[in-house]
Amino acid sequence: MPYDNLFQPYERGTLRTAHRIAMAPLTRNRAKDTVPGDLNATYYAQRADAAILITEGTHPAAVGQGYLDIAGLHNDEQQAGWAQVADAVHAAGDARLFIQLMHCGRVAHPVYTDGEQPVAPSAIKHDGQVFTPDGMEDYVTPRALETDELAAVRDQYVDAARRAVAAGADGVELHAANGYLLHQFLSENTNERTDGYGTDVAGRIRFVVEVAEATAAAIGAERVGIRLSPGHEFNGIKETDPRATYDALLRALAPLGLAYAHVMETEPYAGYSTLEQARELWPGTLIANGGFSEEYDVAGADALVADGKVDLVAFGRRFLANPDLPARLRAGAELNEPDEDTFYSGGAKGYTDYPTLDEAQDAKAA
Numbered sequence: 253m254p255y256d257n258l259f260q261p262y263e264r265g266t267l268r269t270a271h272r273i274a275m276a277p278l279t280r281n282r283a284k285d286t287v288p289g290d291l292n293a294t295y296y297a298q299r300a301d302a303a304i305l306i307t308e309g310t311h312p313a314a315v316g317q318g319y320l321d322i323a324g325l326h327n328d329e330q331q332a333g334w335a336q337v338a339d340a341v342h343a344a345g346d347a348r349l350f351i352q353l354m355h356c357g358r359v360a361h362p363v364y365t366d367g368e369q370p371v372a373p374s375a376i377k378h379d380g381q382v383f384t385p386d387g388m389e390d391y392v393t394p395r396a397l398e399t400d401e402l403a404a405v406r407d408q409y410v411d412a413a414r415r416a417v418a419a420g421a422d423g424v425e426l427h428a429a430n431g432y433l434l435h436q437f438l439s440e441n442t443n444e445r446t447d448g449y450g451t452d453v454a455g456r457i458r459f460v461v462e463v464a465e466a467t468a469a470a471i472g473a474e475r476v477g478i479r480l481s482p483g484h485e486f487n488g489i490k491e492t493d494p495r496a497t498y499d500a501l502l503r504a505l506a507p508l509g510l511a512y513a514h515v516m517e518t519e520p521y522a523g524y525s526t527l528e529q530a531r532e533l534w535p536g537t538l539i540a541n542g543g544f545s546e547e548y549d550v551a552g553a554d555a556l557v558a559d560g561k562v563d564l565v566a567f568g569r570r571f572l573a574n575p576d577l578p579a580r581l582r583a584g585a586e587l588n589e590p591d592e593d594t595f596y597s598g599g600a601k602g603y604t605d606y607p608t609l610d611e612a613q614d615a616k617a618a
């Protein structure tokens with residue numbers, strides 16, 4: 253069988269999966285007015301054969317929204333929408349559904365936050381631009397969070413995690429990667445705090461650890477994963493010594509017994525193998541993702557599992573374009589190519605209309 257190692261069952265703690273293929277989180281901008289609905293439930297249910305199905309980045313607070321029509325999880329309507337998704341996924345397959353909690357921090361935008369000024373560790377603007385319905389717009393300078401506000405922000409993650417469980421999801425993934433709020437705390441160039449939540453490695457990792465601890469205490473550590481992208485320069489991040497930061501972070505998180513660490517191999521940015529670092533310091537389940545720097549290769553993923561370097565591999569674009577990715581890989585079948593033009597818009601087109609292998613074969617035969 254091709255990719256034999258990706259089809260070994262996996263078990264650690266309460267996590268049991270039939271194979272090693274997870275779906276990476278993908279923002280698709282199809283949750284109308286931040287509430288998941290029928291279309292989103294269909295999309296996720298189509299991908300319910302993932303071992304772990306990690307959802308699109310979902311804001312735990314209105315001020316954390318950075319893009320058009322991305323899902324939130326801070327009010328009852330959004331929770332009901334996620335319940336519809338969870339029901340559809342669990343009816344369709346064995347995937348463990350983890351909702352990714354993505355507070356955008358300084359890369360939120362007033363056009364999406366009802367005019368509220370975005371918040372961040374420090375008042376440092378991101379130089380880039382963001383798509384808005386009125387065209388591309390500059391980011392704004394965020395407001396630095398006061399020390400006595402941090403507990404409330406932490407509790408936004410906790411409340412969203414509680415809502416995720418109440419909606420029937422299997423857990424949440426804390427998004428501490430790709431330049432969003434938690435990553436902004438970790439990185440020197442976005443965190444100039446002098447109140448014990450910045451200054452040095454111990455200070456910069458502190459908020460992330462507190463969020464992880466509080467979320468794990470609220471819903472159970474086995475329901476909380478975390479995503480990391482050491483050194484990744486997305487969204488204007490520049491970490492000067494990622495190895496030191498993530499050594500300390502992984503060591504601090506290790507005793508919590510979280511469901512998994514989901515680490516992007518960001519070696520071209522970090523200058524060292526971030527997967528090797530995580531395997532060494534992380535005692536629990538390790539999920540790898542290829543990162544933005546290269547096309548991820550399935551044979552390479554299979555080898556990573558074979559060599560024991562990681563436990564599961566998350567695929568983003570390949571899962572986007574192949575709802576039945578595990579079945580296709582198992583069969584050694586051809587893969588649909590992702591259509592970049594419909595990544596972030598297009599309704600059902602480029603979202604729920606990628607054919608399964610059976611559908612593609614039927615269409616060929618017809």
Ligand SMILES: Cc1cc2nc3c(=O)[nH]c(=O)nc-3n(C[C@H](O)[C@H](O)[C@H](O)COP(=O)(O)O)c2cc1C
Pocket residue numbers: 276277278279280307308309352354427429430479516541542543544546547548566567568569570595596
């Ligand atoms: C359309 C699109 C949306 C994405 N949205 C998210 C997101 O919401 N959260 C996140 O952590 N990463 C997001 N990513 C990054 C992917 O999870 C993944 O790291 C990246 O695509 C590289 O993996 P791949 O080569 O398997 O696609 C996104 C990537 C793409 C292409």
